[in-house]
Structure formats: C-alpha cells, structure tokens
Amino acid sequence: MSRLGRQPIAVPSKVEVQIEDRVVRAKGPLGELSEALPEAARVELKDGKLLVFIDNLEKNSAIYGTTRMRLANMIHGVAEGFTKSLHIVGVGYRGRLEGGKLIFQMGFSHPVEVEVPKDLKVVVGPKMITFDISGASKEQVGSFAARVRGLRPPEPYKATGLQYVGEHIFRKAGKAAAGGEGKK
Numbered sequence: 001m002s003r004l005g006r007q008p009i010a011v012p013s014k015v016e017v018q019i020e021d022r023v024v025r026a027k028g029p030l031g032e033l034s035e036a037l038p039e040a041a042r043v044e045l046k047d048g049k050l051l052v053f054i055d056n057l058e059k060n061s062a063i064y065g066t067t068r069m070r071l072a073n074m075i076h077g078v079a080e081g082f083t084k085s086l087h088i089v090g091v092g093y094r095g096r097l098e099g100g101k102l103i104f105q106m107g108f109s110h111p112v113e114v115e116v117p118k119d120l121k122v123v124v125g126p127k128m129i130t131f132d133i134s135g136a137s138k139e140q141v142g143s144f145a146a147r148v149r150g151l152r153p154p155e156p157y158k159a160t161g162l163q164y165v166g167e168h169i170f171r172k173a174g175k176a177a178a179g180g181e182g183k184k
Contacts, residue, residue, distance in 0.1 A: 005064030008049035009072045012079045017050060019043055024050075024071060028078030031119070031136040035074050041067045050075070077136040084133045084145035090160035093152075094128040102131075106152040106161070114148055130165070 011017055015028040024043055025034045037043060040060035042053040052068045054060050076082075088095055088106070095104040102114045102122060116122050120135040133148070135141045145164070154161040156172040163169060 003065075005052055005054065005068045007068065008051050009068065009075060011045070011048050011050055011075060013048075015075055015079050017045055017075070019045060024074070026074050026078045028075075028136075030078050030081045033074045033078055033136055035070055038063050038067060043071070073138045077138055081134055081136055082138045082141045084141055085165035086131055086133070086145060086149060086162055087165050088129040088162055089154065090158075093160065095124065095131060096128055097122055097124045097131075102148065104151060104162075112151055114151070117144060120144055 012028075015026055018025045018027075022037045022039075023034055024037065025032065038060070040055045040063065042055065044051045044053070050071060052064070052071065054064045054067075057064070073082075088104070090107060093104075093106045095102055095106075097103075097116070100116050100118075102116060104112045104114075106112065117135075117140065119137065119140060120133055122131055122133050124131045133141055133145050149162045149164065152161040154163045154167075154169045156170060157174060159169040159171060
C-alpha cells in the first residue's frame with residue numbers, strides 16, 4: 001500500500017473542489033484546473049480534506065501515489081501557484097519579454113523567440129539574465145521551463161547557457177587541464 005497515497009490532501013478555505021464523473025475540478029485565486037481520474041481511483045471530500053481510494057490495490061498500486069500527488073499539486077497550484085526560475089550565463093547572452101514572446105540572444109546568429117502560453121506569467125529580471133516562470137499548473141510550468149532551457153542547455157566546459165537557479169552543472173576539464181600532449 002502506498003504511504004503517500006493514503007495521506008489526505010488538505011483543501012485550503014480559498015479553494016473550491018468539485019467532484020463529478022471521474023473528474024476533479026479545483027477553483028482558486030490563481031485559476032481553475034481539472035484532473036481526470038484513472039478508472040481504478042475514487043475520490044471523496046470529507047471535512048475539508050480530499051481522500052483518494054484505489055480499487056483492487058494489488059493490480060493498481062502504481063497509480064495510488066501518483067493520483068494523490070497530481071491532485072495535491074492541482075490544489076496547491078490554484079491556491080499558491082508554482083514558479084521556476086532560470087538564469088542565463090554567458091557573455092552577451094540575455095533575454096527579454098516582448099508582446100507575449102520571450103526573445104533570447106544566446107550566441108546564435110539570430111534571436112530566438114518562444115511564445116509564452118497564455119496560462120503562464122513570465123517576469124524578466126532587471127539585468128535581463130534571470131527570469132521567473134509562474135502559473136497554476138506544475139506540469140505546464142515545468143514543461144515550458146524545460147523547453148526554454150533546451151534552447152541552449154548549459155555546456156560542461158564553461159557552463160554557459162540557460163540553467164535553473166540553484167542547478168549544479170557538472171564541469172569538465174579542458175584539453176590543457178586534462179594532460180593532453182597537444183600539437184608538437
């Protein structure tokens with residue numbers, strides 16, 4: 001039995017939860033999200049807590065904790081939201097927000113443009129090298145941040161590129177430091 005799945009999900013007073021036909025909807029100050037339940041899952045709302053139950057636990061134990069966490073993330077998202085912060089490292093590398101598009105100059109011969117989804121909010125820092133992506137859906141915030149980071153992932157020699165704030169980049173030694181002979 002999943003230890004995580006058994007735990008009830010506390011529903012804040014500012015969030016309204018509705019359960020109808022295998023779909024759980026949560027509405028809060030940051031928007032409205034819905035999550036379809038797997039066939040084997042049931043959800044009940046009791047005393048301001050959401051409880052997840054799984055039918056035939058031996059066969060469906062893999063979805064127990066996953067279902068509970070997806071619902072918990074949905075409730076947390078509409079109440080408080082999620083944020084991912086990225087940092088641009090490199091000489092001359094920068095980004096700006098213009099008319100719903102993120103525009104980056106990152107060592108390419110051309111600026112790179114990325115359309116920001118309408119459900120997300122992007123705030124660019126004062127030096128145009130840091131920016132925060134925030135929204136109600138953890139999945140959408142994370143996938144957009146990963147898509148942006150994938151435009152120029154940090155390379156292992158100088159760590160230039162886009163990286164998450166607090167991310168550790170495994171650095172490699174260059175040819176000279178590695179003890180290579182070089183040309184003679």
